[in-house]
């Protein structure tokens with residue numbers, strides 16, 4: 001039994017767990033990480049976003065204000081420090097719980113999981129910028145940064161990677177610069193103009209109705225798995241662009257494979 005820094009009690013048990021290996025799966029899924037939904041899959045499932053921080057932000061603000069009014073080092077101050085820490089810990093716990101449910105679900109159901117190789121650090125770089133080059137739309141970007149961090153993209157990827165290794169699944173990464181949102185996953189046509197607010201769009205080339213996020217997830221799957229080639233130069237797919245080579249979008253795909261499953265079929 002132990003008590004953590006913010007005064008919560010923990011009881012640990014030792015259990016011997018026999019981990020059943022997951023049945024082999026040839027199913028592949030593309031995963032788009034987002035803010036409205038933390039996870040959208042290529043088969044159209046959306047996880048939602050419990051927005052853990054938002055729910056607790058008011059409580060946290062209040063607790064922090066109370067803390068600021070107490071004399072530093074006093075007994076009341078010390079008690080309040082613990083209260084603030086407890087709220088932080090509660091946020092972390094609920095977030096972690098949700099992330100584990102998401103990643104375990106994906107790993108159980110699919111043999112190959114395709115992700116976009118997001119640069120989380122770049123995405124959440126300081127919105128304020130520097131004195132010489134002040135950032136634009138600081139408040140909006142700070143809000144988005146908070147959402148990205150809250151959704152924990154980096155953590156979701158980390159969990160998927162270690163669980164994939166553990167259960168013999170494969171993680172493939174699509175090029176982070178691939179225009180996954182602007183490309184029709186049905187015909188491969190590229191739409192130059194695709195504002196972020198457009199959530200559903202009809203492809204002018206083939207007429208397919210694409211949900212922004214699951215369309216991106218399907219592209220991520222196709223690109224990472226070397227599936228349907230996509231023409232990034234606008235217009236329709238050219239007949240020559242039917243292999244990985246010759247299509248700039250498919251080139252920088254990084255493979256991470258569990259050594260145990262090399263040679264096994266993963267539906268590629």
Ligand SMILES: [Zn+2]
Pocket residue numbers: 184185186187188189203204205206207208
């Ligand atoms: Zn199309």
